[in-house]
Amino acid sequence: MATAQQVPLVDYLVLGDAVHLEANECTSCKARFFDRRNACAACFGTQFSKAKISNSGIVRSFTIVTFAAPGVPVPFVAAIIDCDGTSVRANLINVEPTPEKVSLGMKVQLATYSLGTDDNGAEAIGFGYEPAL
Amino acid sequence: MATDDIYILGINMTKFGKYPDKDVVDLASEAVMAALADGGVSMADIGILAAGNLMGSGGVGQMIQKQVGQTGIPVYNVSNACATGATALRTAIMAIKAGECDMGLAVGVEKLAGVGLLGGGGAPKTPGKQWAPTGRYGAVTNVDGLIGTATMPGTFAQVGMEYGHKYGGATFELFAKISEKNHAHSTLNPLAAYTKRMTLEEIMNDIMISYPNTRPMCSANCDGAAAAVVVSGAKLKTLSREQQRRAVKVSASVLTSDPYQEACQVLPDVNTLTRIAAKQAYESSGVSPQDLDLVELHDCFATAELVHYDNLMLCEEGGAVDFFNSGATWRDGSTPVNVSGGLESKGHPISATGIANIWEICHHLRGEAGPRQIEGAKVGLAHVIGLGSACGVHILEKSAL
Numbered sequence: 001m002a003t004a005q006q007v008p009l010v011d012y013l014v015l016g017d018a019v020h021l022e023a024n025e026c027t028s029c030k031a032r033f034f035d036r037r038n039a040c041a042a043c044f045g046t047q048f049s050k051a052k053i054s055n056s057g058i059v060r061s062f063t064i065v066t067f068a069a070p071g072v073p074v075p076f077v078a079a080i081i082d083c084d085g086t087s088v089r090a091n092l093i094n095v096e097p098t099p100e101k102v103s104l105g106m107k108v109q110l111a112t113y114s115l116g117t118d119d120n121g122a123e124a125i126g127f128g129y130e131p132a133l
Numbered sequence: 134m135a136t137d138d139i140y141i142l143g144i145n146m147t148k149f150g151k152y153p154d155k156d157v158v159d160l161a162s163e164a165v166m167a168a169l170a171d172g173g174v175s176m177a178d179i180g181i182l183a184a185g186n187l188m189g190s191g192g193v194g195q196m197i198q199k200q201v202g203q204t205g206i207p208v209y210n211v212s213n214a215c216a217t218g219a220t221a222l223r224t225a226i227m228a229i230k231a232g233e234c235d236m237g238l239a240v241g242v243e244k245l246a247g248v249g250l251l252g253g254g255g256a257p258k259t260p261g262k263q264w265a266p267t268g269r270y271g272a273v274t275n276v277d278g279l280i281g282t283a284t285m286p287g288t289f290a291q292v293g294m295e296y297g298h299k300y301g302g303a304t305f306e307l308f309a310k311i312s313e314k315n316h317a318h319s320t321l322n323p324l325a326a327y328t329k330r331m332t333l334e335e336i337m338n339d340i341m342i343s344y345p346n347t348r349p350m351c352s353a354n355c356d357g358a359a360a361a362v363v364v365s366g367a368k369l370k371t372l373s374r375e376q377q378r379r380a381v382k383v384s385a386s387v388l389t390s391d392p393y394q395e396a397c398q399v400l401p402d403v404n405t406l407t408r409i410a411a412k413q414a415y416e417s418s419g420v421s422p423q424d425l426d427l428v429e430l431h432d433c434f435a436t437a438e439l440v441h442y443d444n445l446m447l448c449e450e451g452g453a454v455d456f457f458n459s460g461a462t463w464r465d466g467s468t469p470v471n472v473s474g475g476l477e478s479k480g481h482p483i484s485a486t487g488i489a490n491i492w493e494i495c496h497h498l499r500g501e502a503g504p505r506q507i508e509g510a511k512v513g514l515a516h517v518i519g520l521g522s523a524c525g526v527h528i529l530e531k532s533a534l
Contacts (some may be wrong), residue, residue: 003385007264007273008271008273008277009267009272009273009276009279009280010266010270010271010272010273010430011266011271011505012270012271014371016442022406031395033398034270034398034399034525035269035270035398036269041369042393047467060295060298060396061291061292061295061400062345063282063287063290063294063343063345064285064296064339064344065282065284065286065287065288065343065344066342066343066344067276067284067340067341067342067343068250068253068278068284068287069250069253069254069255069256069277069278070255070256070257070259071255072253072256072257072277072278073278076278076282076283078282078287078291078343079281080291080295080396080399080400085395086395087395087396087398087399088399089280089281089399089400089404090281091278091279091281097363099344099345104294104297104298105298115273115274115279116259118262118263119262119263122263124264124273124274125296126279126280127280133499
């Protein structure tokens, strides 16, 4: 449940009753972008609408990061998820970060978690993908 | 030789390694002076200078001129990620092709020893103050480590793993074996930063950086420079027979950027632009992948080398794992790849790399590679890729003399 006190980690994470990721979709060729574009990188069209990204997907690629910038907790699993044709970059969460537990092609689903509360009482919400039930 | 052909007349790379007492201008000037001497020419002959230095403050071309000769010629300071050196070379080649001059100089230099992990940005914030959205994605904190990774080892690990997802067979051990090959090759290269042979076990048991890349499977950050003098066929005809004999023909010089692909916003696509560059290079030179006596490709990580076997069409599409397992890419194989030791052992001083790999090919085509000479080498290919992305492919052929 989102409240006025929750803020998403990034603006393409839509909180609320039906949490999902959202992209700017080119109305002519359907290419999707998580940031703003002046024109579509694929077809140069200039009309975009909001599109909801599927909450389930498969792991198309991953790496288990054990060496990162100072302050970034390791290990973590970085992955590329194919969400019904739209590729998403995210961490795999709620799974042991080992090559035995994470595999290419595994089915995953969107999940959120708290990043902590700021001085104004606002809670940041992050997202990742966890093994599908 | 055709008058409109382009040749490498002189070329040099410094030894790659650590140079605490030299700055980028010292290293670049050393390579430039040696390339000019190698070509038997001087700065008075040079009509254009293209210079690359990615991590510096800019304007390295003019700083080099102050060390080697200020003649008022146009200077192009270029920056194109890890393809910067190849871009500098191609800039000089284009100036000659355009008829602006008949001889040009390209140089790439980097001081990278000890810089550590590249890419990814900083750590996430700890709660406090205010979660305020900033940037193109409205992020309330640094996202590396929260939304996947943009570190170089992590990015290229995913590039290799994605190939495994598509075609299978790309195991940790396979990637480590690619690294084993390049470290074995490096033992014959006195200019490599690291020349120690490593066993498969040593490689797999070394520090894991970003699975499946352990430390020796990552390119080595180091210092170095490389420079090349390029000349038109028409001008080369006026030079000595010895200069003509040692000149190496640039049969193809191609630079591409990444065309739109569905996933390129979340994982840089290093495949499509390499495949397009290779296709253009083969078509314009009339050389086929089977003709290549040696290849220097951009093994910034062991996981990257695998995909480029396929992208450069050295094997059937989807066949890179079998191709490697056949032994084809070892120095005694059918298509020796990275006989210099590659970026994993020779080192990767970013802007120097795209000229240093040309130097390696030229060294063999001239028959001057000593103990690591690929016997009878007549044709070679040099490839670099920079994230963002930029890809340079050059095909080089031995002089007909």
